[in-house]
Amino acid sequence: MAKIKTIGILTSGGDAPGMNAAIRAVTRAGIYNGFNIKAVYRGYDGLINDEIVDFTTENVSGIINQGGTILKTARSTDFMTDEGKKKAYDNIVKEGIDALVVIGGNGSLTGAMLFAQEYDVCCIGLPGTIDNDLFGTDNTIGYDTTMNTIVECVDRIRDTAQSHERIFFVEVMGRDAGFLAQNSAIASGAEAAIIPEDRTDVDQLAQFMERGIRKSKKSCIVIVSESPKCGALYYADRVKKEFPEYDVRVSILGHLQRGGRPSARDRILASCTGLGAVEAIMQGQRNIMVGMRNNEVVYVPMSEAIRSDKPFDRKLIQVLDELSI
Amino acid sequence: MAKIKTIGILTSGGDAPGMNAAIRAVTRAGIYNGFNIKAVYRGYDGLINDEIVDFTTENVSGIINQGGTILKTARSTDFMTDEGKKKAYDNIVKEGIDALVVIGGNGSLTGAMLFAQEYDVCCIGLPGTIDNDLFGTDNTIGYDTTMNTIVECVDRIRDTAQSHERIFFVEVMGRDAGFLAQNSAIASGAEAAIIPEDRTDVDQLAQFMERGIRKSKKSCIVIVSESPKCGALYYADRVKKEFPEYDVRVSILGHLQRGGRPSARDRILASCTGLGAVEAIMQGQRNIMVGMRNNEVVYVPMSEAIRSDKPFDRKLIQVLDELSI
Amino acid sequence: MAKIKTIGILTSGGDAPGMNAAIRAVTRAGIYNGFNIKAVYRGYDGLINDEIVDFTTENVSGIINQGGTILKTARSTDFMTDEGKKKAYDNIVKEGIDALVVIGGNGSLTGAMLFAQEYDVCCIGLPGTIDNDLFGTDNTIGYDTTMNTIVECVDRIRDTAQSHERIFFVEVMGRDAGFLAQNSAIASGAEAAIIPEDRTDVDQLAQFMERGIRKSKKSCIVIVSESPKCGALYYADRVKKEFPEYDVRVSILGHLQRGGRPSARDRILASCTGLGAVEAIMQGQRNIMVGMRNNEVVYVPMSEAIRSDKPFDRKLIQVLDELSI
Amino acid sequence: MAKIKTIGILTSGGDAPGMNAAIRAVTRAGIYNGFNIKAVYRGYDGLINDEIVDFTTENVSGIINQGGTILKTARSTDFMTDEGKKKAYDNIVKEGIDALVVIGGNGSLTGAMLFAQEYDVCCIGLPGTIDNDLFGTDNTIGYDTTMNTIVECVDRIRDTAQSHERIFFVEVMGRDAGFLAQNSAIASGAEAAIIPEDRTDVDQLAQFMERGIRKSKKSCIVIVSESPKCGALYYADRVKKEFPEYDVRVSILGHLQRGGRPSARDRILASCTGLGAVEAIMQGQRNIMVGMRNNEVVYVPMSEAIRSDKPFDRKLIQVLDELSI
Structure with missing residues (x-):
């Protein structure tokens, strides 16, 4: 392998706060x-x-505290085709890029891995996604900021929920993974969370109502993971029909959860892993993701990082249940 | 008129940040x-x-910085009936309340006025609403906080809009009045606002597209006043159909706009008018709203305060048009 | 007077949040x-x-939500000299600048006025200062953001003050004018404010202690206007000596009060007056400051704007006294 | 050991955001x-x-999002005496408290350990301190919020630093440990950090100046760990003397760093370890601190938790050095 002289860098997939800090660190x-x-x-x-x-x-300069990504981002369908990958490789050769740092989530790192399997390019991944769905790193870049944004929003909604004594269903991101919902429910002092991991055999709303909206609490906030079929609107409609005595409202946080000034933690994670990516290149690493575990930079084989859904810590369900009494 | 010894206080209608500061000030x-x-x-x-x-x-104590209202609030339908008003008056007599301070918006102050026309109760209104739709006061309590909340949300959304080069339609409150939308568009540097005051004869979207989403701007944010028929979703759908080349998204801010720590300005407005309400009672005023104009407390006859929609300052349309080039 | 074709723009004096929004609006x-x-x-x-x-x-582009000023700023001593002014004028002629928009506070606008008296240059001022010390405008650009920053800081300090049952002396800006201190004391629910306007014949601390730190309040926050001799440290030292039973702390907010994302209100003020400056030039106005009163743009003769200290509204002292019981 | 029926709970030492969330969780x-x-x-x-x-x-109820501690806190000197401990124990017996949960930092947990060595009381510690100086837990409750507060403050100061092209020395907490300073320097994009761990043999300022305030950067922010002798003021004075061409300013964040709404992460840490404390009691654990490592609750012997200063990760010095070029 020839000596690496030039590093290419890109952001891919959904934007996440801290991506700019990562771009800065690698650069x-x-x-x-x-x-x-x-x-x-x-x-x-x-x-x-x-x-x-x-x-x-x-x-x-001056981007460490900016949300989004100055490099712009997209979900590329062309890159999934052979022709697209060929063109990409040709440009990499033309530009003299020896190593490519890709900042993105599960799909983006999968793309990098597949690309590296076909073409001889050193690909290094950085976990840039608010979804926290990568393996081998305690957190992904953007997750902490998004958690804080959600909790700040729910703090606001609670003012109205309590003043009007209403039930609010608040929808957050996480189509396939409930820990954004579960963790933000714990952090915001919500009364319940409805998550995909718990939808298998029991209807969560029935469960929730069974346990009872307690008499002492006239207002109530339920965090719901987004879902094409059974998101916040679905559950709100059912409660309205089955329990017409409640004043029920819905708030869908949507794209609010993505942007904003990155938190201190996301900036540090992005800075340390960004430097880690450069060191990995210097050490001759290839096709790994740079993450952090126990406050230390770690290298995770790309195939491992994207391997599967992170396991859901069911202990969190217990924490919410006991603390929302 | 007998000497006033006891003041009753209540919050009514939609909750607004600063209501607690007003309760504190009157108390x-x-x-x-x-x-x-x-x-x-x-x-x-x-x-x-x-x-x-x-x-x-x-x-x-300790409520000046809290959103919502510790007195809870509701939109009372019973109070619109003769029977409801009679019961209310009986309780006022029973509790020995000589003057009633009502913190609320247009509907709540109208209720106070009608009540005072039938029963001999000194009613004083405080303009507590995020809608800024009362006459005779430069601002209502809650409006400034809501403006800051909207602008903070749009700042976040812009990170994603720019990173992905998308068009966002962001829906804000103001079913009947466009200045929340117009002013937040100016403050957030949005490209356009779609407001009820301008919907009369021309289609705003056509107008907006005619002027052209300028070539130099690949992302774009349009603030839309909420509307049962032609809110953000309506305009987004039309753009998607008519201009399929754009990546269009919608964000509905909804109840996020209500809660949260009140801004400095809302706390000062609430404090000064709250004290003003007590002074008005001491001066023998009746059936007035206490507002602020030019940083001075003013008394506005209740009928004047609720008189009509505040005029929309069409200059604001020009400001947005010239500054969003 | 020849037709104006080219407008120069600069920021001067202490930076204020909203200056960038003003630069954007004029441009x-x-x-x-x-x-x-x-x-x-x-x-x-x-x-x-x-x-x-x-x-x-x-x-x-993208500066409306940024604190500070992209044009940089300074307090120029050279511009106070004849030679400096001559050089400035020569460059104005050389660059073909016909009108000059100056965004700054009292000193900066005074400089503009003196310059315009000697040289035939159309000078338009915009009130850009957190000090709110200009005449003829309800607020200056930056004041509202600074008020919110102070109140947010005091909210934080109160958590510690209450948890430890301490007296905090918090120093804010306003060497010559107490309304930053007085208004932020009202807005943050502080127990007292020590301001220059009230220092004349009575010692404020004595006054404050005489009224008594009430028994029911074990923690206490006093906002103090900065002062070379009797700022927060001075008063804290005296209380420590005279009342050793109290646990007394000091917090000097200092430069924290300047920066940060401008508030919605400051951005709107900057946008409207910025456009107003261009319209003033088109109307042939000279040597005026553009401000806002009652939500409307107004033109104020420069000599009037810098005329004298804004009068202190002594009603604010009463508001704080009554609401901090 | 008799069955535990009653749990006592207290907060001790400096207040930290998230203490209320911990009180709520244990309760x-x-x-x-x-x-x-x-x-x-x-x-x-x-x-x-x-x-x-x-x-x-x-x-x-309603305290999970509040800074400070509703239980108040203090640094007790009486509890260091035999007489104090005896009285404490008598009251514990009188009140029927079987287990005591202490939320606090190094000093407070040391107090708990010494108390448990003399008296037969089950003591469980929770790491409640912004100083992050406890062993066996990835983070302490309050540290994450404080980091975000510091970074937000430095973001503000940077606006002014850049606008005026100044050098700012910003003093943060951490008399004995530099990682608050080092980490906040990384997260805020500061140019340098001056920390106690690096003061041993070389003068840090000399080092800093040697490396050169780079020509391309006209403004510069240096984060300094607080210190009785060589804090921010000390270094600022030296630069002013030795390099009079720079415009040097100081900002001491002080008590601002303590209060405020706890971050999502601190609330989750407090919630999980609070529940963990109750489970530890149920399992018959004694004299341990409950912390979190790798997102899992862990029990750490109290003597281990307070054992010594956490080691400083010197890698962080490299991160700052490389990224501040």
């Missing part, structure tokens, strides 16, 4: 250690369309 | 000036159901 | 109405040193 | 599992003075 640590940095715009589409520019330390 | 200024304070829970329903308790200065 | 409204825009860096020093660049609408 | 999980809860006011002083009351689930 600066790269330059500090003697590499050239090439920034790729609009995710994999930018590789395919050759939207690639040189980056200096100044390009990443 | 403390009342006690400071020798009155007894009786707090009425759940708006006019609490008058009808005699949910009335004595308040001391301690009851209002 | 965009200027370009919208056919003017060229020239941005001057580092205040009057940039005029003297010819740090002047052309601005397009893109230069002011 | 509710305790009641859920059949225990009586007795709340002790003012830390160990409340044990000595018998300021102890029964708590129900309602006592802890």
Whole structure:
């Protein structure tokens, strides 16, 4: 393997707060250690369309505290085709990129892995997603900020819920994984969470009503994981029909959960793993994701990182149940 | 008229940040000036159901920075009936309440006015509503906080809009009045606002598209006043159909706009008008709303305060048009 | 007077949140109405040193929500000299600037006025200062954000004050004017404010202690206007000596009060007055400040705007006294 | 050992955001599992003075999002005496408290351990301190909120630093441990951190100046750990003397760092460890601290938790050095 001189960097998939801090970290640590940095715009589409520019330390000044991603991002369908990957590789060669750092979630890192299996490119992944659905890292970049945003929103909604003595169903992200809902319910002092992991055989609302909206609590907040069929609107409608005595409202947080100034923790995670990505390249690592466990940078094989859904910690269900009495 | 010894206080209608600061101000200024304070829970329903308790200065400690209302609030339908008003009056007499301070919006103050026309009760209104739809006061209590909340939300959404180069339609409150939408569009640097005042003869979306989503701006945020028929979802659907090349998303802020820590300005407005209400009672005023104009407390006849929709300042349309180029 | 084609813009004096929104508004409204825009860096020093660049609408993209000023700012001593002013004028002529918009506080607008008295330059002022010390405008750009920042800080400090049952002296800006201190004391529910306007003949601390730190309140927050001799440290030391039974602490907010995302209100004020400045130029106005009163844009003769200290509304002292019982 | 029926709970030492969430968790999980809860006011002083009351689930309603501690807190000198401990124990017996949950930092847990060595009381510690100086837990309750508060403050200060092109020395907590300073420097994009761990043989300022305030950066932020002798003021004074060409300012964050709404993470940590404390009692654990490692609740022997200073991760120095270029 030839010596690596030039590192390409891109963000892919849904934007997450802290991606800019990661771009900054890779760029600066790269330059500090003697590499050239090439920034790729609009995710994999930018590789395919050759939207690639040189980056200096100044390009990443003043972005550590900005949400979103200055490199833009997209979910590329072209990159899933053979033709797209071929074009991307041609541009990588043309631009002289020796290693590619991809900041994104499960789908984006899968794309990087498949690409690296076909073409001889050193791919390093950084866990940039609010969904926290990657294996081998305690948290993903963006998750902590999103948790704080949700909790701040629920704190606001509680003012109205208590003033009007209403039941609120608040929908948060996490189509396939309930820990955003479960954890934000714990953190916001919500009365219940309705999550995909618990939907298998029992109807959660029945469960919830069975336990009883306690008499002493006239207002109530239920956090619901988004779902095409049984999201917050679905449960609110059912309660309205079956328990018409309650004043029921819905709030869907939606895209509010993505943006915003990244939290201290997300900035540190992005900074440490960004530098870790450069060190991994220097050590000759390939096709790994850089994460953090126990406050230490770790390298996780890409196939491991995207391996499967993170297990849901069922202890969290107990925590919410006992503390919402 | 007998000397006033006891002041009753209630919050009514939609909750607004700063209501607690107003409750605190009326309670403390009342006690400071020798009155007894009786707090009425759940708006006019609490008058009808005699949910009335004595308040001391301690009851209002530590609430100036809390959203919502510790007195709870409701939209009372019973109070619109003769029977309801009769019961309310009976309880007022029974509790020895000589003057009633009502913190609420247009509907709540109208209720107070009609009540005072039938029964000999000194009613004083405080403009407590995020809708800013009362006449004779520069702002209503809650409006400033809500504006800041909307702008903070749009700042977050913009991170995603720019990162993904999308068009966002963001729906804010103001079914009948567009200045929440228009002003928040100006403050958040949005590209356009769609408001009821401008819907009369021209289709706003056509207007907006005619002017063109400018080529230099690949992302775009449009603030839309909520509306049963033509809210954010309506316009988003039309753009998706007519301009399928755009990536269009919707965010409905909904109840997020109500709660939260009141802004400095709302706390000051609530404090000054709350004290103003007590002074008005001492001066023998009746059936007025206490507002602020040019940083000075003013008394506005109740009939004047609720008179009509505040005029929409069409200059704001020009400001947005020129600054969003 | 020849037709004005080119508008210069600069920020001067202490930075204030909303200055960027004002720069954006002048630039965009200027370009919208056919003017060229020239941005001057580092205040009057940039005029003297010819740090002047052309601005397009893109230069002011994405800055409406940023604190500080992208044009940098400074307090220029050179501009107070005849030589400095001469150099500035030469550069204005050289760059073809016909009108100059100055965003700054009392000192900066005074500089503009004196400059316009000597040289034939159309100077328009915008009230950009957190000090709110300009005449003829209800508020200055930055004041509202600063008030919110102070109140947020005091909310935080109160958590500790109550948990430890301490007396906190919190120092805020306003060397010569007490309304930042007085208003933030009202808004944060502080127990007292020590302000320059009330220092004349009576010692405020004596007054404060005489009224008594009430027995029912074991914690207490006093807001103090900054002062070279009798700021928060001075009063804290005296209480520690004279009342050793209290646990007394000091917090000096200092530069924290300047920066941060501007509030909705400051952005609207900056946007409306920024557009107002361009309209004033189009109307042939000279040597005025553009402010807002009662939500309407007004033109104030520069000499009037800087005329004298804004009168202190002594009613605010009463509000704090009655509501802090 | 007799069966435990009644759990006492207190907060001790400096207040930390999330203490209320911990009080709520212990109270509710305790009641859920059949225990009586007795709340002790003012830390160990409340044990000595018998300021102890029964708590129900309602006592802890609406506090999960509040900073400070509703139980008040203090640093007790009496509890260090034999007489104090004897009185405390007598009251524990009198009140029928079988197990005591102490929420506090290093000093408070040391107090609990020494107490448990002399008297037969089951003591369980929860890591409640912003200082993050306890062993065996990834984080302490309050640390994450404090980090976010510091970063938010530095974000504000940066606006002014950049606008005026100044050097700011910002002093943060951490007299004996530099990771608050080092981590907040990384997270805020500061140019340098001055920490106690690095002061041993080289003067840090010399080091910092040697590396050079780079020419490309005209503004600069240095985070300094508080120190009686060489805090922010000390370094600012030295720079002013040795490099008079710089415009140098100081901001001491002080007590601002303690209060405020706890972050999502601190609330979850407090909730999980609070429940963990009750489970530890049920399992017959004694004299342990409940912490979290790798998102799992762990029991740490009290002597281990307070054992020594957490090791400083010198990798963080490298991260800051490389990313601040």
